[in-house]
Amino acid sequence: MLGVLSFYRNEIxxxxxxxxxxxxSCSAYMVEAITTYGAWRxxxxxxxxxxxxxxxxxxxxDPVTWPPVGYRAGD
Incomplete structure (x- = not known):
């Protein structure tokens, strides 16, 4: 996943x-989210x-946090 993101960020x-x-940015957010919380989260x-x-x-x-912004468990 990180390889695809690297290509996207550098070439596109x-x-x-x-x-x-x-x-x-969304791509930097995704890199940080994957390295911090793993591929699925x-x-x-x-x-x-x-x-x-x-x-x-x-x-x-918009910092990378778990659970996602706007998500409220139990609602």
């Missing part, structure tokens, strides 16, 4: 202007982050 987004709504956190990357999903600093 390296040639485009920065336009991410969040800090850190990192994937879940990253998918949740990408799902929130829309005009109504907010912006700003």
């Amino acid at each position: 987004t390296g040639n485009m202007p920065p336009n991410c709504r969040f800090v850190p 990192g994937f879940v956190l990253s998918a949740w982050r990408v799902a929130r990357c829309n005009p109504t999903g907010g912006s700003g600093y």
Whole structure:
């Protein structure tokens, strides 16, 4: 997973202007999530982050934390 992310970050987004709504960027967030929480939880956190990357999903600093932001157990 990290190899694919490295390719994406170096070859694809390296040639485009920065336009991410969040800090850190989604790809940097995914690398940190996978290295911190492992492949499965990192994937879940990253998918949740990408799902929130829309005009109504907010912006700003979004640290990597478990459980995902906006998730409330038992609801």
